[in-house]
Amino acid sequence: MIESLAAQSTAVRHGGQLDRREASLRLVREALALGPDQATLQRLRNEAIAALALPATRIVLPEHLPPSGDAMMLCIDPNFTTGTVMAADDHLRLIRLADGVELRRLSIRSRTADQVQDLGADGRFLMLRRGQRSFLWNLDHDREVPGVEAATGLGMLREDGGTFCRGEAGGLACYSLPDLARTFVAIAGMPADISIVAALDEDRVIVGLANNELAVAELSSARLLWRQRVGRIAALAVAPDRRHVAAGCSDGRIHVVDVASGEPATSFSGFGEYIIGLTFDRTGGQLIAADIPGTLRSYGLPAGELLLKQQLLTWQLRLDPTGTRLGPIRQGDRFGWLEIEPARVIRTLRPVRVAAEPRLARVSP
Structure with missing residues (x-):
C-alpha cells in the first residue's frame, strides 16, 4: 500500500494537473501515516x-468581476x-x-468585431480582429480609427500603446499613436502576404x-534577417531575453527559433488542434500555450515535456509584470486568471557523523 501511494504521488507530480503539488503531498502524507x-x-x-519544488498554480475568479458573455472579447x-x-x-x-x-x-458589440486582440498599456486604443x-x-x-485596417493578416499593438503595425505588400506599415503618422518600410525580399506580426524589440519585428515561413525583419536596414519554414502560424511569442521566438501553428506544433542565427532551437507537438495563444514564462524556461479545444498547457524547454494541462478557455495569454499571474481565463460565465507561485528552492539538512557525537550540519545545494 505504501509503495502504491508513493507511485501515485510520482504519477501525479508528472501528470501536469493544476493542483499537482498539493495532491502529491497529500499522497505522501497518507503513505507516511502507514509507517514506512x-x-x-x-x-x-x-x-x-x-x-515542494513544483510551482503552485490556482485559478482565481474574483467575485467582483462581472460575468463574461464571450471569451473572445476578454483582454487584459x-x-x-x-x-x-x-x-x-x-x-x-x-x-x-x-x-x-x-x-x-x-459601442463595440459582437457584430463589430470577432475578437479583442490587445489593449495598450496607456488605455487609449484597442486592437480588434x-x-x-x-x-x-x-x-x-469610442470609434474605429479610420485608414489603418490591415489589408490582410493580423497586426500588432506595441505594449506601450504607442505604435500599431501591420503587414502590407512588400513591407510593414507602422502608425504612431495617437497622431496616426504613417511610416511604410519596404522590406527587401518580403513576400506580399503577411499573416501575423509581433514586436521583437524597437527595431525588429517577427x-x-x-x-508558412517565420521571419525576422529589421526596420532600420529594411531587410529580412532570416526566414524559416515552420507551418501555418497562428500565434507568436518572444522569450524575455529576446534570444528566442516561438511560433504556434495550426497543426498543433510549436517551433522555437534562435533569433541570432534563425536556426531551429527545438520543435515539438503541442498536442492541441490549433494553437491560438502562446507566451514564455518570465524565466524563458517554459512555454505556455492555449488551443482551440480549450486546453491550457505548459511545456518545459528545450525538450517540450508537458508540465501543466488544464481545461480552460482563453483567447489571449498575458503574464503580469511580476510573472505570477496569467490571464485572462474563463470558466462558465466567470473570468479571471491563473495565479502562479514560483517553484521553491529547497534547502535540506543531512546527518554528518563526527568523532564526538552525531549532529546536523547545513549543506548548501
Whole structure:
C-alpha cells in the first residue's frame, strides 16, 4: 500500500494537473501515516522535496468581476490593471480589475468585431480582429480609427500603446499613436502576404508569412534577417531575453527559433488542434500555450515535456509584470486568471557523523 501511494504521488507530480503539488503531498502524507520502512521513508522524503519544488498554480475568479458573455472579447492590458468584457447587453466594457469598476461602456458589440486582440498599456486604443484583419478602436472617442485596417493578416499593438503595425505588400506599415503618422518600410525580399506580426524589440519585428515561413525583419536596414519554414502560424511569442521566438501553428506544433542565427532551437507537438495563444514564462524556461479545444498547457524547454494541462478557455495569454499571474481565463460565465507561485528552492539538512557525537550540519545545494 505504501509503495502504491508513493507511485501515485510520482504519477501525479508528472501528470501536469493544476493542483499537482498539493495532491502529491497529500499522497505522501497518507503513505507516511502507514509507517514506512527506512528505504521507503527515504523515497517518500525525496518525493516530498520534489513536490515542494513544483510551482503552485490556482485559478482565481474574483467575485467582483462581472460575468463574461464571450471569451473572445476578454483582454487584459500589459500592466494587469484593466480589462475588457462583453456584458449581457452586448456592449463591450472596460473595467478595472482591482475592484470591477466599469471605466467605459463602449459601442463595440459582437457584430463589430470577432475578437479583442490587445489593449495598450496607456488605455487609449484597442486592437480588434474582424475576420483575418486587425483594426484599431479609439477608446477616448469610442470609434474605429479610420485608414489603418490591415489589408490582410493580423497586426500588432506595441505594449506601450504607442505604435500599431501591420503587414502590407512588400513591407510593414507602422502608425504612431495617437497622431496616426504613417511610416511604410519596404522590406527587401518580403513576400506580399503577411499573416501575423509581433514586436521583437524597437527595431525588429517577427513576421509570420502566408507561405508558412517565420521571419525576422529589421526596420532600420529594411531587410529580412532570416526566414524559416515552420507551418501555418497562428500565434507568436518572444522569450524575455529576446534570444528566442516561438511560433504556434495550426497543426498543433510549436517551433522555437534562435533569433541570432534563425536556426531551429527545438520543435515539438503541442498536442492541441490549433494553437491560438502562446507566451514564455518570465524565466524563458517554459512555454505556455492555449488551443482551440480549450486546453491550457505548459511545456518545459528545450525538450517540450508537458508540465501543466488544464481545461480552460482563453483567447489571449498575458503574464503580469511580476510573472505570477496569467490571464485572462474563463470558466462558465466567470473570468479571471491563473495565479502562479514560483517553484521553491529547497534547502535540506543531512546527518554528518563526527568523532564526538552525531549532529546536523547545513549543506548548501
